[in-house]
Amino acid sequence: MSVKRVFLLIRKDFLRKWRNPVVIVGFMLMPLLFTFIFGLFFGKSEENILPRISVLAADNDKSLLSQLFLTSLSQGELKKLIDLKVVEETLGRKQMEKGKASGLLIIPEKFGQNIWDGKAMELLLLKNPAEQFLPQVVEEITDTAALLFSALSSVFGEEVGLLRGYMEKKDFSDQDVAQFSVKVRNRMQSISKYVFPPVISLKQETIKTERKTLTLSVQDYMLPAMAVFFLLFVCNVVFEDVLREKEAGTLLRLSISPLEIAEFIWGKILISMAIGILCTLILIGLGWMIFRIAWGDFSTVLLIVVSLNILCAGFISFFYAFLKTERQAGTVLSSVFIVMALLGGSMIPVSNFPPVLQNFSRLTLNYWGIQAFLKSIGGTRFWEMGLHLGGMAAAGVVFSLIGSSFLKRNLQRGLYK
């Protein structure tokens, strides 16, 4: 085998792809586009994780306490979460039928009266069935507010009675106010040993490790995942020249020259590897510039890219050993790539799979490629994942050897027909 001739082939194929870069550039832009779109949906910002929940409230009581209750739902932090609108009950029900809110809270008549009397009562919450979890959030918040009001009414029952008397009379002296204040103070003192400080407290502590904690943004995951997926398509576009040259007659002409078929095949494997490496490095650079992805140590990233592309080129050459036409190759390999992307984590993170399926993920090229990039993003250096990278490269070499020997046989067999 002549290395000189192999490099001559690589130079020729590189020039050809350079002249017609549209398909490769298209496949290269896809991961960026996907990452951008996913980033828009599940952005990096921790704010606005949830949309503001639209809640309608129908106050059939219109008392001081019912208004206080509603106000409690739209104060402080809750105000960021809940968009509360007070409406008439009939209008609220119509709005709910049209699906215009996540929930309608109906405060019954005599709500305030019942609180003064310490009687049990029911708040009615109508939930929007078309929404999954936003109505649940409304339910939880309303429930908590109701519980708080119930607790206050039980603990301060006597004081509430006093306050009610003052309010009904609409005439109270400074002495009444002083008496009420003393009672509240005494009540607070008697419950303070239970409430301040709380009996049970939650101690928060963050464990410090030497390694940076792996907190990934959507972009940190999506770009490597999509890059591995589309890298297969890039390598395929380059490698499918094997069949194209056979169909166009250039392979026949090459075979009459001093070139050996094995040289031709290795030329294709190496050029698909080289173009794959170049595309991946460009993608990594663009990912850093556009999405600020910190890929990790450069030498580690470079080794990942090289070993991943050895694996990709070898894997594809293996398949081409059994494919006879360009059309056949397009159909079979696209299906293989999509199944591998689904199983290997290019579309859904593997950690979301059931355990059985996670085992199958390990059989895909995507899984190993994505995991290598994620490890690098997480701060792992190449010597800590030598087995991982070595394994990928070794698998690629084995695939290439098997693929090239079968492909050589098949090409020689069909060449002069």
Added chain:
Amino acid sequence: MGVVPQDMAFYEDLSARENLFFWGKLQGLSGKILEERIQYYLDKTGLRGREKEPLKKYSGGMKRRINLIIGLIHEPKLLLLDEPTIGIDVQTRLNIYEVIKEASARGTTILYTTHNLQEAEDLCHRIAIMDQGKILALGTLSELIRIVGEKDIALVSGRFSADEVRGVLGSFQEAEILSLEERKVMLSLEASKSMPLLLEEFFKRNIHVEDVSIKQPNLESVFLCLTGKELRE
């Protein structure tokens, strides 16, 4: 060995120069020799000035010329040409003939495949007639013509059917049918001896003859004599 396939076997997205450089290098040429050959053949085929354009922009005739140069650039001892002049204009055809004759004069053995018998007569020193994958005859043009014998080719046309002609010639041993269709028959015979007798036979049977032309046998008559008139797949 060099080969010029019937289909254009080169890289259309590369320029003429890049293609010639690649194929020349692959054949072991390099440096000054390769550059000189590229220049020479580009000049010879009138492609100088267009050598930097990608071949996909070339016309059919220009592509045929490049296809030929690729097979010739390393000046092989044996050159296989498979219908190199198919679908091209007269000027390009003449240019290709010139390049081929020049290679032949330089000592290259050329195996030229063609359906155009006139081309074979004009270019080839030895001709093989192949049918259904088998060589039926091989020799120089005069050797092949001798297969038909010293006979002449007579083309008779008139108002007659194929069956009427078969009826006449069934009993007339001196002439052999080379081709037969309605109103026209091509025969192999010794014209000076047999033609008057044959015409007499036609008149006896009231078969109306309009025109008779006699010519010396050529490759086409040899080909038809050897392979018959039936259509091939």
